[in-house]
Amino acid sequence: MASDTLLDSPLPIVAAPMAGGPTTIALAAAVASVGGFPFLAGGYKTPDALAAEIGQVRALGVPFGVNLFVPAQDQPDETAFSVYAAELRSEADAYGLQLDAVPVADDDRWAEKVELLIADPVPVVSLTFGLPDPTAIAALRRAGSRVLATVTTPEEAVAARNCGVDGLFVQGPDAGGHSATFAPTRTPEPIKTAELVRRVRAAVDLPVIAAGGVDGPEAVRRLLDADAQAVAVGTLLLRTDEAGTSPTHKAALADPAFGETVITRAFTGRPAHALRNGFIDRHQQAAPVAYPAVHHLTRALRQAAGKAGDADRLHLWAGTGYRNAPTGPAADVIRRLAEEA
Numbered sequence: 001m002a003s004d005t006l007l008d009s010p011l012p013i014v015a016a017p018m019a020g021g022p023t024t025i026a027l028a029a030a031v032a033s034v035g036g037f038p039f040l041a042g043g044y045k046t047p048d049a050l051a052a053e054i055g056q057v058r059a060l061g062v063p064f065g066v067n068l069f070v071p072a073q074d075q076p077d078e079t080a081f082s083v084y085a086a087e088l089r090s091e092a093d094a095y096g097l098q099l100d101a102v103p104v105a106d107d108d109r110w111a112e113k114v115e116l117l118i119a120d121p122v123p124v125v126s127l128t129f130g131l132p133d134p135t136a137i138a139a140l141r142r143a144g145s146r147v148l149a150t151v152t153t154p155e156e157a158v159a160a161r162n163c164g165v166d167g168l169f170v171q172g173p174d175a176g177g178h179s180a181t182f183a184p185t186r187t188p189e190p191i192k193t194a195e196l197v198r199r200v201r202a203a204v205d206l207p208v209i210a211a212g213g214v215d216g217p218e219a220v221r222r223l224l225d226a227d228a229q230a231v232a233v234g235t236l237l238l239r240t241d242e243a244g245t246s247p248t249h250k251a252a253l254a255d256p257a258f259g260e261t262v263i264t265r266a267f268t269g270r271p272a273h274a275l276r277n278g279f280i281d282r283h284q285q286a287a288p289v290a291y292p293a294v295h296h297l298t299r300a301l302r303q304a305a306g307k308a309g310d311a312d313r314l315h316l317w318a319g320t321g322y323r324n325a326p327t328g329p330a331a332d333v334i335r336r337l338a339e340e341a
């Protein structure tokens with residue numbers, strides 16, 4: 001086992017970062033209160049909002065991490081994007097919305113967020129959606145943070161090691177939300193997270209946090225047995241009292257009408273694991289590889305669907321463990337997951 005300890009929490013259970021609402025300060029506090037390790041979700045936020053959250057969690061006096069989105073390198077295929085925008089017009093009509101058919105590029109204010117974390121270092125920084133210039137990783141490490149890259153294959157793990165990270169967040173395809181894959185053209189191949197962790201550990205001697213498909217304490221045990229140092233959960237926290245998940249999303253996770261999860265690019269242009277709904281069925285085929293352009297294209301539609309309680313048009317991110325996602329305090333979820341740790 002790689003000897004470096006990545007996280008200073010009493011329990012080897014991590015609240016995975018969940019941007020777009022679910023991760024809140026209350027969730028981080030609840031997780032940390034019972035010895036879990038919380039992540040803040042830096043994605044989509046302004047640098048000021050992220051700085052404010054860091055201040056609030058730091059005031060709790062607990063170890064924590066911050067997750068950032070690494071900007072995409074590729075330009076979207078404008079023709080495929082325009083065809084998709086035209087296809088989505090009928091969905092937008094349902095809310096009297098006009099979707100903006102010009103692809104929006106943005107880098108999630110990456111450089112400003114890195115600057116913020118260098119000026120005001122946090123214990124752990126995790127990166128997703130690829131690898132940045134290694135100088136950014138070196139600068140974050142010099143500032144005093146442990147830097148983790150999120151990887152989905154042994155090849156990505158090798159590339160991350162070669163960029164100088166301290167450890168890996170290994171995300172299996174059973175994970176809810178966006179795949180961290182470095183190649184969004186690729187639909188993640190089915191593999192259990194424990195097997196993926198074994199393959200990554202065989203390829204690279206870096207400490208690993210395992211994520212994806214955790215549905216209870218036995219799954220935690222399996223991942224620790226596969227030589228993960230800690231196990232991260234997202235989906236199992238989505239319905240808890242402290243999570244900022246939208247009420248429509250929370251309800252859908254418990255609704256027997258949603259019988260399966262699928263990996264789709266339909267909502268954002270990058271593969272993501274979600275409850276299968278009508279929007280996915282209607283648009284799965286045509287959705288181009290174009291993140292964040294498709295994320296921006298569908299955003300107003302998704303906001304309207306959320307407000308209207310229309311789960312059929314909402315991105316209902318979920319991992320395969322969703323049927324075991326409980327309501328109640330997040331602290332109970334963490335405590336229960338640690339039972340077999």
Ligand SMILES: Cc1cc2nc3c(=O)[nH]c(=O)nc-3n(C[C@H](O)[C@H](O)[C@H](O)COP(=O)(O)O)c2cc1C
Nearest residue numbers: 016018019128175176177212213233234235317319
């Ligand atoms: C609603 C939601 C939002 C997510 N947002 C992020 C994110 O901002 N950054 C990130 O690295 N991973 C994100 N993920 C993935 C999680 O960090 C984690 O890999 C995943 O939830 C673990 O699998 P599980 O959902 O089966 O527990 C998100 C997952 C969900 C369900």
